[in-house]
Amino acid sequence: MKNKKLDAIQIWKQFEDYMVPRLELSVVDRAVYSHLVRHSRLEGKLRLSFSMAWLARGTRLSTGGVRPAVRQLIAKGALRLVERTKAGHVVEVKLPEDIRGCQGMVGSGPGCSPRGVSLEETDFWETKALREAIHERERGRCFYCLGRVTGRTRCLDHVVPQVQMGSNSYRNLVSSCMECNAQKGEMPAEDFLRWLCRERRLTSAELADRLRKLDALAAGELRPVLPALPHQSTVGARFSASQSASSFANPLPRKPRPTYHPENLGAFSRPGNRR
Numbered sequence: 001m002k003n004k005k006l007d008a009i010q011i012w013k014q015f016e017d018y019m020v021p022r023l024e025l026s027v028v029d030r031a032v033y034s035h036l037v038r039h040s041r042l043e044g045k046l047r048l049s050f051s052m053a054w055l056a057r058g059t060r061l062s063t064g065g066v067r068p069a070v071r072q073l074i075a076k077g078a079l080r081l082v083e084r085t086k087a088g089h090v091v092e093v094k095l096p097e098d099i100r101g102c103q104g105m106v107g108s109g110p111g112c113s114p115r116g117v118s119l120e121e122t123d124f125w126e127t128k129a130l131r132e133a134i135h136e137r138e139r140g141r142c143f144y145c146l147g148r149v150t151g152r153t154r155c156l157d158h159v160v161p162q163v164q165m166g167s168n169s170y171r172n173l174v175s176s177c178m179e180c181n182a183q184k185g186e187m188p189a190e191d192f193l194r195w196l197c198r199e200r201r202l203t204s205a206e207l208a209d210r211l212r213k214l215d216a217l218a219a220g221e222l223r224p225v226l227p228a229l230p231h232q233s234t235v236g237a238r239f240s241a242s243q244s245a246s247s248f249a250n251p252l253p254r255k256p257r258p259t260y261h262p263e264n265l266g267a268f269s270r271p272g273n274r275r
């Protein structure tokens, strides 16, 4: 294998935009992978021989922390183990485009989505498949009230409303139940979440979690997986936005959620903001 001329900017974009969500890499996995790439591929070397102590020092982590990350990266195909000796590991460090679970992401060139635009530039309102990617990210729950939604009871909501120049970016679109979509209206999302808590539709711990998720969304940390082309592998193609269960109880009893019949939901929908 020849070490072709690399474009570090594109590698970094592929790593952040596709490899991390598709392989579901943790923060430690990311630190370890980027340190290994830095000292192998960016130095023109395919292989790298290293010890866990060296890796731990370089990533400012413990050896107990980096060891499972190396194991994970090997299991996910980001590293190929060539040799393991007492002195350490010899691995071949794969670039995102060479990793099986990420192939196809760069259909029209490194750093590009199958449609040839970056994740940041993608209009997620544009096609059904892209809208579906947002719904999938929320895993069948309303982003706001955490209620279960189905294909018939969900819609996409602009966190910052379109009238306030909110975009169709994955950072501004969430899957929501129709009731929340209608009730939120042009209210800031943070105020709406607090209102849901006052209405006892969210516990205080759920509210804290939702506010954190709102920040993560705006920071671009909740990336949906772009729809795959037919030839693409689906290995690891599900981004898991953690919907952590709350460990603190709201002192007030939780109000039961009303049940809705799909036919009644028309009353909640706002045509301009529903798909």
Ligand SMILES: [Zn+2]
Residues within 6 Å of the ligand: 142, 143, 144, 145, 146, 147, 176, 177, 178, 179, 180, 181
């Ligand atoms: Zn809701």
